[in-house]
Amino acid sequence: MVDSAVLHASVSELHGMLTQRQISSEELTQAFLERIDLLNGKLNAVVTVCAEQALNDARRADKRLSRGKATMLTGIPLLHKDIFCTQGIRTTCGSRMLEQFIPAYDATVVAKLKAAGVVMLGKCNMDEFAMGSSNETSFFGTVKNPWDTQCVPGGSSGGSAAALAAGMATLVTGTDTGGSIRQPASLCGITGLKPTYGRVSRLGIIAFASSLDQAGPMARSAADCAHMLTAMSGLDAGDSTSADLAVPDFFSELSGDVAGLRIGLPREYFNDDLDSSVRAQVMSALSQLEKAGAQLIDIDLPHSHYAIATYYVLAPAEASANLARYDGVRFGYRCADPADLEDLYLRSRSEGFGEEVQRRILVGTYALSAGFYDAYFNKAQQVRRVITDDFRKAFQSVDVIAGPSAPGIAFRFGAKQQDPIAMYMEDIYTLAVNLAGLPGLSAPAGLINGMPVGLQLIGKPFEESTILNAAHRLQLDTDWHLARPPIEEWQP
Amino acid sequence: MTWETMMGLEVHLQLATESKIFSGSSTQFGAPPNVQADAVDLGMPGMLPVLNEEAVRFAVKFGLGIGARIGRRSIFDRKNYFYPDLPKGYQISQFFSPIVCEGVFEVPMEDGSLLPIRITRAHLEEDAGKSVHDIFNQESGIDLNRAGTPLLEIVTEPDFRSAEQAVAYLKALHSLVTYLGISDGNMAEGSMRCDINISLRRTGSDVLGTRTEIKNVNSFRFVERAIHSEVERQSDILDSGGSITQETRLYDAERDETRSMRSKEVANDYRYFPEPDLLPIEIDEAYIDAVRASLPELPAAKRTRFVSEYELSDYDAALLVPDHATAAFFEEVVSLGGAAKPAANWILGDLSGALNRADLTIESSPVSAEALAGLIGRIEDGTLSSKLAKQVFDGLWQGEGATDEIIAKRGLKQVSDTGALAQLVDDVIAANPDQVAQYLAADEAKQKKLSGFFVGQIMKASQGQANPKLLNELLIKKLNDQS
Amino acid sequence: MSISQEDVEKVALLARLAIAPSDLPEVTERFGRVLQLVNELNTIDTEGVAPMSNPHDMVQRLRPDVVTGGDEREALMASAPQQDRGYFLVPKVID
Numbered sequence A: 001m002v003d004s005a006v007l008h009a010s011v012s013e014l015h016g017m018l019t020q021r022q023i024s025s026e027e028l029t030q031a032f033l034e035r036i037d038l039l040n041g042k043l044n045a046v047v048t049v050c051a052e053q054a055l056n057d058a059r060r061a062d063k064r065l066s067r068g069k070a071t072m073l074t075g076i077p078l079l080h081k082d083i084f085c086t087q088g089i090r091t092t093c094g095s096r097m098l099e100q101f102i103p104a105y106d107a108t109v110v111a112k113l114k115a116a117g118v119v120m121l122g123k124c125n126m127d128e129f130a131m132g133s134s135n136e137t138s139f140f141g142t143v144k145n146p147w148d149t150q151c152v153p154g155g156s157s158g159g160s161a162a163a164l165a166a167g168m169a170t171l172v173t174g175t176d177t178g179g180s181i182r183q184p185a186s187l188c189g190i191t192g193l194k195p196t197y198g199r200v201s202r203l204g205i206i207a208f209a210s211s212l213d214q215a216g217p218m219a220r221s222a223a224d225c226a227h228m229l230t231a232m233s234g235l236d237a238g239d240s241t242s243a244d245l246a247v248p249d250f251f252s253e254l255s256g257d258v259a260g261l262r263i264g265l266p267r268e269y270f271n272d273d274l275d276s277s278v279r280a281q282v283m284s285a286l287s288q289l290e291k292a293g294a295q296l297i298d299i300d301l302p303h304s305h306y307a308i309a310t311y312y313v314l315a316p317a318e319a320s321a322n323l324a325r326y327d328g329v330r331f332g333y334r335c336a337d338p339a340d341l342e343d344l345y346l347r348s349r350s351e352g353f354g355e356e357v358q359r360r361i362l363v364g365t366y367a368l369s370a371g372f373y374d375a376y377f378n379k380a381q382q383v384r385r386v387i388t389d390d391f392r393k394a395f396q397s398v399d400v401i402a403g404p405s406a407p408g409i410a411f412r413f414g415a416k417q418q419d420p421i422a423m424y425m426e427d428i429y430t431l432a433v434n435l436a437g438l439p440g441l442s443a444p445a446g447l448i449n450g451m452p453v454g455l456q457l458i459g460k461p462f463e464e465s466t467i468l469n470a471a472h473r474l475q476l477d478t479d480w481h482l483a484r485p486p487i488e489e490w491q492p
Numbered sequence B: 001m002t003w004e005t006m007m008g009l010e011v012h013l014q015l016a017t018e019s020k021i022f023s024g025s026s027t028q029f030g031a032p033p034n035v036q037a038d039a040v041d042l043g044m045p046g047m048l049p050v051l052n053e054e055a056v057r058f059a060v061k062f063g064l065g066i067g068a069r070i071g072r073r074s075i076f077d078r079k080n081y082f083y084p085d086l087p088k089g090y091q092i093s094q095f096f097s098p099i100v101c102e103g104v105f106e107v108p109m110e111d112g113s114l115l116p117i118r119i120t121r122a123h124l125e126e127d128a129g130k131s132v133h134d135i136f137n138q139e140s141g142i143d144l145n146r147a148g149t150p151l152l153e154i155v156t157e158p159d160f161r162s163a164e165q166a167v168a169y170l171k172a173l174h175s176l177v178t179y180l181g182i183s184d185g186n187m188a189e190g191s192m193r194c195d196i197n198i199s200l201r202r203t204g205s206d207v208l209g210t211r212t213e214i215k216n217v218n219s220f221r222f223v224e225r226a227i228h229s230e231v232e233r234q235s236d237i238l239d240s241g242g243s244i245t246q247e248t249r250l251y252d253a254e255r256d257e258t259r260s261m262r263s264k265e266v267a268n269d270y271r272y273f274p275e276p277d278l279l280p281i282e283i284d285e286a287y288i289d290a291v292r293a294s295l296p297e298l299p300a301a302k303r304t305r306f307v308s309e310y311e312l313s314d315y316d317a318a319l320l321v322p323d324h325a326t327a328a329f330f331e332e333v334v335s336l337g338g339a340a341k342p343a344a345n346w347i348l349g350d351l352s353g354a355l356n357r358a359d360l361t362i363e364s365s366p367v368s369a370e371a372l373a374g375l376i377g378r379i380e381d382g383t384l385s386s387k388l389a390k391q392v393f394d395g396l397w398q399g400e401g402a403t404d405e406i407i408a409k410r411g412l413k414q415v416s417d418t419g420a421l422a423q424l425v426d427d428v429i430a431a432n433p434d435q436v437a438q439y440l441a442a443d444e445a446k447q448k449k450l451s452g453f454f455v456g457q458i459m460k461a462s463q464g465q466a467n468p469k470l471l472n473e474l475l476i477k478k479l480n481d482q483s
Numbered sequence C: 001m002s003i004s005q006e007d008v009e010k011v012a013l014l015a016r017l018a019i020a021p022s023d024l025p026e027v028t029e030r031f032g033r034v035l036q037l038v039n040e041l042n043t044i045d046t047e048g049v050a051p052m053s054n055p056h057d058m059v060q061r062l063r064p065d066v067v068t069g070g071d072e073r074e075a076l077m078a079s080a081p082q083q084d085r086g087y088f089l090v091p092k093v094i095d
Helices: A004-008 A011-019 A025-043 A051-066 A108-115 A158-165 A182-188 A222-232 A276-291 A304-325 A341-352 A355-368 A373-394 A420-427 A431-436 A464-477 B053-065 B163-180 B220-239 B285-293 B299-310 B314-320 B324-335 B340-358 B369-380 B386-397 B403-410 B418-431 B433-441 B444-461 B468-481 C005-014 C024-043
Strands: A046-049 A077-081 A119-124 A171-175 A191-194 A215-219 A262-266 A295-299 A400-404 A440-448 A451-459 B003-014 B077-080 B090-093 B103-108 B114-126 B130-132 B139-143 B150-156 B192-202 B212-217 B248-252 B257-260 C087-091
Touching (some): A004 A025, A011 A025, A011 A051, A011 A222, A025 A046, A025 A051, A025 A119, A025 A158, A046 A158, A077 A158, A108 A119, A108 A222, A158 A182, A182 A191, A182 A440, A182 A451, A191 A222, A191 A464, A215 A222, A222 A440, A262 A276, A276 A400, A276 A440, A276 A451, A276 A464, A304 A355, A304 A373, A304 A420, A304 A431, A304 B077, A304 C024, A341 C087, A355 C005, A355 C024, A373 A431, A373 C024, A420 C024, A440 A464, A451 A464, B003 B163, B003 B220, B053 B150, B053 B163, B090 B114, B103 B163, B103 B299, B163 B192, B163 B299, B163 B324, B192 B220, B212 B220, B220 B248, B299 B324, B299 B340, B314 B324, B314 B340, B324 B369, B340 B386, B369 B386, B386 B403, B433 B444, B433 B468, B444 B468, C005 C024
Parallel strands (some): A077 A119, A077 A171, A262 A295, A262 A400, B212 B248
Antiparallel strands (some): A046 A119, A171 A215, A191 A215, A400 A451, A440 A451, B003 B150, B077 B090, B103 B114, B130 B139, B139 C087, B192 B212
C-alpha cells in the first residue's frame, strides 16, 4: 500500500522517489487509479479512465527509470482536460456532440507530454466546448468542488482543477480562453498558468475561440507548472499561430528572487466592486511578495471595463464558425432519421449541443451577420486593441500586474445558471489577459470560510518565467498551496 | 426594345500544386473517395490549416502575369455556410484583402484586336469536396478528396458584352495559366470552372439591370451556349414587361437552358471574418522581383515576337501562340531550317487537322518537328509540289521514314526535266487540236482559264509529278507557238 | 439594439440551430441580455483604431509544397455516423 502522501506530492518529490526506486511508476499509477475510483463517483471530475494504457505507460516509464534514462516527468501521472484529442481514446469536449468521438490523432500537447514520459490516467470533465465558468454545462454532469461538494469547481477546466485538488493526479492540463484555467484554479486552490498566446501549440485541441485559446499547466505549485510548461511549449509547424521562440527551462528560471520586482495593481481591479474578503486575501499575498522585496505600484488599465463586452462578441463569433463543423456528417452526433439535409443539420446540432453552447453560437452568428459586423465584430476587434494597448503602456512601468483571479470563492450549484450575465462576470478579471494574449497565472492565496481564493499574476508576452517566479517566491514563503480539501470529512 | 448585355466572369482555377493549400494531402485527380482527405481536409476537431508556399507563389505569378497589383499584406477570411461538401462549415478564402488586386488583361480577339478586361481581384481559397448523387438510392455520398485543393478565384468587372468576348477571355486565360505553369486549366476535369454574372440594360442607359449568376459552366462551348440562352431568357422577360429575379442558376446542357438552383434558396449571409487560425501573408519587393524573374515569355509577348521575328501575320501568330506546345513546335521547326510561313501553314493546317482526327496533342505528334522541317525544305528547293508534299506528309504520318526516303519509295519526285516535260506538252497539244484552236481565238483573260485544261491533262499524263511552274511556262510558250 | 423573436429565428436558421417554439421567448430574453451587455461597446470611441485579429504581430509561416499524407481513410472514417463504400452519407441533396 502506497502512502497517501504521494497523491499530493510534487513533481520533484516524486521524481526523487522514482529515480531512487522508492516507488515505481506502476505503483504510483495504481495508487492514482484507485484514488480516482474512490472519489470520482462523488466528484465526477474524470469522464474517461484509461487504466490499462496508463499501467502500460507506467511500466514503460519504469524501464526507462531503471536504465537511468528518466527525465523530470518520466512516470508522473497526469490527467488531460477532455478537450485535448487523444489518439484512440474518446475525446468528448464535455458534449453530447462528441460523446462517441475517438480521434485518430494526438494533440501536440498530448504528444509532447507523452514524449516527456508522463503517464496519462484519463480525461477530465469540463464545461461543454469550454463554454462555462462552473462546469455546469457539461453533458456528463456537473463536477463537484472537493472543498465543498455543494459548490462548483469553476470552469471550464473544472474537472481538471477538482481532480488535482482531490489528489487524483499529480499534474493536469487545462485550456484557457477567457479564464478557464485561472478561475477554476482559484476556486479549487491550485496553481494554474495560461501561457502567452502562441507559446503552446493549439493543434489537436478542440477549438473554442482560435485567437484566444491557449493550453496550460495546472498543478500543486508554480514549480510543477514550470516543469510541465517546459514540456508543453514550443514551435509547432502544424499551428500557424505558434511562436517561433526558444523555450527556456522554466524550472531552472525559478530563482525565488523578487527583489525590485515591480508589481502593478490596477485601480480598476481593486475598486469598490471587489469583494472585501477577496481583496484582503489578495492583498495579504501581495504583501508577502512585498516583504520579499517586490514593489507594489498602483497603475491604470482604463479600458478594463470593456473586456467583458469585447470578449462576448469575439469569442462567440469565432466559436460560431469553429463549431460549424459539427453537422452530423463526418463525425459526432447525428440525429435519428433525418428527413432531409436541413433536418439533419438542424436536429443534429440542436440535439447535440447544450443550451450555453447554442446561445454563444447564436450571439456569434448575430455579431457577424450582415448589417452587424461593423457594430459588433469589427468594433470589438478595435476595442481589443485599445485594451491591449492599456497593458502595453502599463508594462512600461511595471514587470508584473496583479489582481484577483475571480470575483469570489466557489458558489453553489445553480446560483448563476439562470442568468448568463452573472456567470460571465466570473471571468471579469481574466478575460482581458486572453484578449491581449498575455501570460497569466492563478496561485492560491489562502481560504475564505474554508474555500480557496486565487491571486492572479499577469506577465509581459513570453515572460512566463517572471510570473512563475513570483508565485514560486510566494510558495516558498507561505503554505497556502499545500492546503488540502477536507475529503476525509465527507459523508459517505 | 434593344438590350445591352453586361457580363462579369468569376473563374475558379485549381492551382497545380502537389499538396493541398492547407494540408499535406495529395491533389491528384481521380483517387478512390476520401483517400486523399486527411484530418485537416475533413475538418476534424482540433485540426489547423498551414499554408502551402507554392499556392502563394502561383497566385503572385498570376498577378504579375496580368500586370496586376500584388496585395502586400493579404489576409484569409472565413466564409461561413453549411453544405455537405464543405467540411468545416466555412471556406477559407480571402474577402477583405486579396493577394492579387486590380489589373487589366488584354484579350486577343479573332480580328486581331485586343479587348481590355478589367480584373477586379484574384484571391486564394480552398476548393470544396464533391457530392455524388447516383450511387446511393436515398442518400448522397460525400467525397472530400477535392476539399482543400488550392483555388485562385479570378473576378472581372462587368466588361463583357457578348458570348464571343467571354469565350475569348477564357481561352486567353487558359493560355496564360498554362504558360505560367500554375494550372492545367482542364475544364472537363474541373481545373477551371466559370461562373457568369449576366444582366441586361436598355441600350444607351447606364443603369445596370438585375443580374443572375450561372454557376460552374465547364466548357468553352457551354459558356457560349449558356450565355445565349440566359440572355434570351432575360430579354424575353424584360420585353414582356417582367423583371429579373436575382438568383443563382445552373446551365443544363442537355436542354440548353438555365434553371434556378433550389439548394441556394435559403438566402446566404456568409459572415466573412478574418481567419484566426492564419496570420497575414506579407509579400515584399524582393519576393515579387524573384517571382517576376522566373516568369516565362507570356502569350502576348510571344505573339508580338512571332510577328516581328518570323514575319508571320497577326492572324497566324494568334493561332500558334495560345497553346504553349504548339508555339514551341513551331519554333523548333524553324530552328531546324523550316521556313516560317510554310511552317505555320503546315502546323495550323494539315498537322493540326491530322492531330484532331487522331485525337492527339502536338506533344505526341507522329510527325516530328525535324520531319516537318525536312518536308518544308524539299518544297522550298522545288523537289516537291504542294500536292506531292501532301503525299509525303501522309507518309511521314504513317511512319514511313524521313522525307527523302518517302520521296524515293513512293517515287514522288516532281518532273522538272525540261526535255521530258516538253514531250508531254507536245503530246497533249497534238492530241487536242480543237481546244488549241479555242485557246488561240480567246482573249487574254479567257486564255488563262482555258490553259487549265491543258495543265490538267499534262498532270494526269505525268501522274501528278510535273513541276507546275515549269509546266506552265512551257505550255504557254508552246501554245503561243501554234499561232 | 434589442432583438425580436423573428430576429432570433433568422439567426438560428443561419447557424442551423432549431429552437422549439415554446423555448423561443426565453431564448430571446437571454439573448437580449447578452446583447445588452455587449452593446456597451457603443460607448467607447475607436475612431482610427485598427482592428486586432490576433494577439501577435507575426506574419504567416509557409509550408513547403510536399505531400505528407497517405491514405488514412479507414482511421479517419472510423467515427463517421453513416458511411458506405468510402463515402460519407447525407440525405439526398438536390441541386
